[in-house]
Amino acid sequence: MLAIENLHAQVDEKTILKGLNLNVKPGEVHAIMGPNGAGKSTLGNVLSGRDGYEVTEGKVLFDGHNLLDQDTEVRARNGLFLAFQYPVEIPGVSNLEFLKASVDATREHQGLEPLDAVQFLKLAREKCKAVNLDQSFLKRGVNEGFSGGEKKRNEIMQMMMLEPKLAILDETDSGLDIDALQVVADGVNALRSPDRSFIVVTHYQRLLDFIVPDYVHVLADGKIVKSGDKSLALELENKGYGWLQGQAS
Amino acid sequence: MSSATWINEQIPPEPKVDWLSTLHREGLNQLTDFGWPNRKTEAWKYSPLTRVLKGSLLETPNTGSELSSFNAANLPAVDGIRLVFVNGQFESGLSDLEQLPAGVCWVRYSEANQEQQAYIQAQLQSGVVAQHSLTALHQTRVVDGWLLDVDEKVRIEKPVYWVHWAEASEESYSVLSRCVRLGKQSEMTLIEHQLSSEQSAAQFQHQSVHFDLADSARLRHQLLQLDGGDQVSVGSWNSRLANHAYLETFIMGLGGHLKRVDYSVCHQGEGAESRLDAAILPKDKQHFDLHTQFEHEVPHTQSQQVVRTIADDQAKAVFNGRIHIHPQAQKTLAELSNKNLLLSEQAEVYTKPELEIYADDVRCAHGATVSQLDHQALNYLRSRGISKAEAEVMLSFGFIQTLIQRVDHDVLIHYLVERLTSWFGADQQLTQHLGSL
Numbered sequence: 001m002l003a004i005e006n007l008h009a010q011v012d013e014k015t016i017l018k019g020l021n022l023n024v025k026p027g028e029v030h031a032i033m034g035p036n037g038a039g040k041s042t043l044g045n046v047l048s049g050r051d052g053y054e055v056t057e058g059k060v061l062f063d064g065h066n067l068l069d070q071d072t073e074v075r076a077r078n079g080l081f082l083a084f085q086y087p088v089e090i091p092g093v094s095n096l097e098f099l100k101a102s103v104d105a106t107r108e109h110q111g112l113e114p115l116d117a118v119q120f121l122k123l124a125r126e127k128c129k130a131v132n133l134d135q136s137f138l139k140r141g142v143n144e145g146f147s148g149g150e151k152k153r154n155e156i157m158q159m160m161m162l163e164p165k166l167a168i169l170d171e172t173d174s175g176l177d178i179d180a181l182q183v184v185a186d187g188v189n190a191l192r193s194p195d196r197s198f199i200v201v202t203h204y205q206r207l208l209d210f211i212v213p214d215y216v217h218v219l220a221d222g223k224i225v226k227s228g229d230k231s232l233a234l235e236l237e238n239k240g241y242g243w244l245q246g247q248a249s
Numbered sequence: 250m251s252s253a254t255w256i257n258e259q260i261p262p263e264p265k266v267d268w269l270s271t272l273h274r275e276g277l278n279q280l281t282d283f284g285w286p287n288r289k290t291e292a293w294k295y296s297p298l299t300r301v302l303k304g305s306l307l308e309t310p311n312t313g314s315e316l317s318s319f320n321a322a323n324l325p326a327v328d329g330i331r332l333v334f335v336n337g338q339f340e341s342g343l344s345d346l347e348q349l350p351a352g353v354c355w356v357r358y359s360e361a362n363q364e365q366q367a368y369i370q371a372q373l374q375s376g377v378v379a380q381h382s383l384t385a386l387h388q389t390r391v392v393d394g395w396l397l398d399v400d401e402k403v404r405i406e407k408p409v410y411w412v413h414w415a416e417a418s419e420e421s422y423s424v425l426s427r428c429v430r431l432g433k434q435s436e437m438t439l440i441e442h443q444l445s446s447e448q449s450a451a452q453f454q455h456q457s458v459h460f461d462l463a464d465s466a467r468l469r470h471q472l473l474q475l476d477g478g479d480q481v482s483v484g485s486w487n488s489r490l491a492n493h494a495y496l497e498t499f500i501m502g503l504g505g506h507l508k509r510v511d512y513s514v515c516h517q518g519e520g521a522e523s524r525l526d527a528a529i530l531p532k533d534k535q536h537f538d539l540h541t542q543f544e545h546e547v548p549h550t551q552s553q554q555v556v557r558t559i560a561d562d563q564a565k566a567v568f569n570g571r572i573h574i575h576p577q578a579q580k581t582l583a584e585l586s587n588k589n590l591l592l593s594e595q596a597e598v599y600t601k602p603e604l605e606i607y608a609d610d611v612r613c614a615h616g617a618t619v620s621q622l623d624h625q626a627l628n629y630l631r632s633r634g635i636s637k638a639e640a641e642v643m644l645s646f647g648f649i650q651t652l653i654q655r656v657d658h659d660v661l662i663h664y665l666v667e668r669l670t671s672w673f674g675a676d677q678q679l680t681q682h683l684g685s686l
Contacts, residue, residue, distance in 0.1 A: 092647025
């Protein structure tokens with residue numbers, strides 16, 4: 001599904017990723033943990049193709065194709081989804097308009113007929129319900145005036161609409177209360193399938209109680225310094241990251 | 250050429266209309282005082298009038314509709330009382346005069362009764378709030394006009410729909426003056442829709458409007474300046490609000506070689522309230538200049554102005570928004586926000602919000618921003634599969650969409666969205682999701 005090899009990337013001429021390797025197979029859930037400033041968010045931004053993130057070395061294959069050659073929107077249409085840590089507010093563009101444009105573009109790319117307005121609304125309302133967002137949110141501007149939790153649930157709602165092959169959740173749990181966390185996890189778990197993968201970036205072990213990962217990686221100073229199964233997350237919770245610093249060099 | 254010489258040579262002799270002769274004489278005096286605007290004239294600093302001077306625009310008065318491809322079927326299907334002007338001349342044959350309800354009078358200045366003529370004279374002579382050379386010139390040119398006189402407590406159910414159609418075979422100059430007098434507790438919606446034939450030669454439309462709202466009168470005014478091409482349009486809208494009167498305005502400006510709107514509101518009665526939303530979208534080499542002047546003259550009045558501009562290509566947009574709080578106007582609430590979006594490196598915006606406050610217990614806010622499209626928002630849309638080009642169109646449209654929703658008239662909103670869609674591009678792929686659902 002996703003093969004990252006020796007990835008180096010910089011932002012504003014500052015090198016953040018320094019030789020990152022990661023292999024994600026279909027159906028797997030990988031958790032990435034690590035101290036602040038390790039490069040966790042940078043990884044998500046680089047993979048999604050955000051402007052300003054420059055890859056200086058290494059390669060990334062997504063579904064067998066060179067991901068780094070593709071424009072942001074093409075990556076998305078090919079099935080890569082990034083749930084943002086800080087979703088942007090866009091007043092004046094309604095959630096519905098935005099979602100319809102997004103779903104239409106993705107379906108067209110996949111050679112599918114566009115959904116008509118009735119089908120689309122039905123689907124959008126269903127997914128809203130699944131993440132416990134009131135339908136009135138659909139008419140509002142994208143994330144406009146949403147609370148932190150509502151923004152995160154809106155990300156999951158979009159993910160459910162787009163049904164990506166690979167979803168990267170960038171600290172989707174931060175700022176969520178326990179009920180919202182459950183909603184987000186339910187959304188992810190409902191989408192888990194043998195041909196869909198997840199990369200869950202988080203600071204806290206708590207989320208991983210709800211979304212049980214197959215692998216846990218520790219990202220420190222731009223590299224993955226330790227990998228293990230879900231028990232590694234518990235170990236990190238108890239011991240912190242300090243004991244791994246030596247292994248980073 | 251000095252302006253006095255210019256005025257003597259260029260301005261045709263004053264028209265002979267006896268009952269308006271004082272108006273004309275005063276206008277000419279003012280014009281001589283002001284002189285013709287140049288780069289140092291504050292009111293016209295960013296809007297050069299060279300085009301008006303150089304061409305034959307001023308010298309050829311338009312004598313009416315010599316030809317017309319005007320077709321009512323191309324208008325939005327507004328269920329309203331249509332009053333049509335072609336090249337500044339009222340066309341009763343194209344208008345729905347029979348639909349005017351009882352208590353509403355639509356009368357030519359020259360045919361108005363004595364009381365009405367005295368009223369009109371007073372309005373034209375002292376009702377212009379923001380005076381400058383072009384309002385003075387207008388004053389010297391008015392020979393006739395139209396008064397809409399609405400009795401007390403009359404509520405006109407359907408919108409009154411003024412259509413201004415411009416179409417002429419050669420460059421010409423037309424002058425139009427109108428007054429709207431709303432009696433106590435009367436209420437109406439007025440849609441002013443300016444449009445032009447694509448084949449029309451350049452025209453200079455010079456107009457003035459006076460709105461006079463008596464106690465508790467309510468007016469919703471929608472000013473749609475959608476005439477394109479080579480049109481020059483200069484106009485001044487002046488409103489007086491008595492106690493608890495309410496004025497709500499929506500302005501949309503598209504196209505034109507040079508457009509200038511002076512929109513002034515005088516809050517003269519306690520409890521008077523006004524709101525202005527404007528969406529201005531010049532592109533190509535178009536030029537749009539909006540000057541607002543909101544006067545708060547007595548205590549307990551309110552105003553709110555939201556002006557948004559999107560300038561593309563080599564277009565220029567000018568905004569000057571002035572709020573003036575008089576010494577006795579305590580407890581005034583006045584807000585002005587002007588946001589500008591530049592879509593090209595060559596587009597220009599000149600904005601100047603002004604606050605002049607002489608009372609000490611008021612709440613006022615004003616601000617202006619100029620920016621380009623937000624990269625983060627662009628990235629967000631693209632990360633969901635939306636192409637960069639479509640994302641740009643969606644974000645630009647989003648910048649003004651909330652203003653358009655305030656029109657509160659579905660047929661009109663639909664029509665405006667259609668016009669905007671073609672403004673944003675002929676490519677249907679890029680505009681298919683605008684205002685949808």
